[in-house]
Amino acid sequence: MNEGIKNIIVISDTHFGCKLGLCPEVVTLDEGGTYHSSALQKIVWSKWNQFWNEWVPEVTKKEPYYIVHNGDIIDGVHHGATTLITNNIKDQSKIAIQVMRPILDMSNCKGYYQIRGTEVHVGKSACDEETIAKDLGAIPDNIENYARWELWLRFGINNNLVHFTHHIGTTSSSAFESTAPMKEYIDACVEAGRWGDETPDCIVRSHRHRNIQVTIPTKTGYGISLVTPGWQLKTPFVYRVAMGRSSNPQIGGCIIREGDEDSIYTRSKVWNLMRTKEENI
Numbered sequence: 701m702n703e704g705i706k707n708i709i710v711i712s713d714t715h716f717g718c719k720l721g722l723c724p725e726v727v728t729l730d731e732g733g734t735y736h737s738s739a740l741q742k743i744v745w746s747k748w749n750q751f752w753n754e755w756v757p758e759v760t761k762k763e764p765y766y767i768v769h770n771g772d773i774i775d776g777v778h779h780g781a782t783t784l785i786t787n788n789i790k791d792q793s794k795i796a797i798q799v800m801r802p803i804l805d806m807s808n809c810k811g812y813y814q815i816r817g818t819e820v821h822v823g824k825s826a827c828d829e830e831t832i833a834k835d836l837g838a839i840p841d842n843i844e845n846y847a848r849w850e851l852w853l854r855f856g857i858n859n860n861l862v863h864f865t866h867h868i869g870t871t872s873s874s875a876f877e878s879t880a881p882m883k884e885y886i887d888a889c890v891e892a893g894r895w896g897d898e899t900p901d902c903i904v905r906s907h908r909h910r911n912i913q914v915t916i917p918t919k920t921g922y923g924i925s926l927v928t929p930g931w932q933l934k935t936p937f938v939y940r941v942a943m944g945r946s947s948n949p950q951i952g953g954c955i956i957r958e959g960d961e962d963s964i965y966t967r968s969k970v971w972n973l974m975r976t977k978e979e980n981i
Contacts (some may be wrong), residue, residue, distance in 0.1 A: 707765035711905035713930030717792025718775035771866030772819030856958035868905035
């Protein structure tokens with residue numbers, strides 16, 4: 701990517717095919733039936749449209765951008781879950797394509813990269829994510845994989861270097877939520893130093909469905925470790941995790957942008973959905 705484009709929009713964890721994932725109001729299934737989204741899914745869908753139609757044009761200043769989907773595009777068939785719209789991967793893939801294609805067809809979108817997520821969601825070696833990415837016209841790597849485990853991406857006038865991959869460590873305590881992002885960036889710097897490689901200006905991780913950014917002073921400015929929010933509501937699995945039990949879903953996405961002072965920065969749009977309704981006795 702060498703056109704001098706200054707904006708990268710990052711989304712992740714859409715989990716299409718889950719009754720708690722991102723979903724349009726009506727989808728048609730393989731046998732001809734239909735699924736109608738829930739009230740909460742309708743709220744998330746409205747935020748999705750607001751993100752692309754209002755927030756993205758604002759933060760990009762209506763300039764061109766690339767899109768990186770940082771993994772877990774569909775929910776897959778996993779853990780014996782009963783929260784699936786359908787366990788037919790064809791249907792889940794169709795939902796993903798139905799939602800993503802209009803986004804990728806927007807005039808300011810100049811290309812799309814797909815990162816591979818968790819195998820339990822997107823198939824062994826992310827085979828299902830690979831098929832979807834190819835159907836959507838994702839930019840392939842040098843061996844013609846349309847979804848990839850990691851991506852080193854240069855962008856902007858100053859050839860800023862960003863590293864994308866899906867996974868990062870989690871925690872059961874908000875007090876330590878910044879620990880893994882900080883460690884992840886330091887590990888990247890150490891590994892680069894060992895082999896004489898350039899350190900990344902920014903690393904991007906997902907998987908947690910929770911947004912956080914750690915900014916680290918460096919000789920050339922700042923290094924950024926960014927973890928993206930997701931587009932999935934709380935599933936039964938979240939209630940097994942200490943922090944998940946008490947937290948609300950974080951819905952949204954991020955931008956990585958080259959600023960006017962020859963440095964990059966990130967901004968995130970996060971909607972913290974409401975707590976469940978209180979009961980009075």
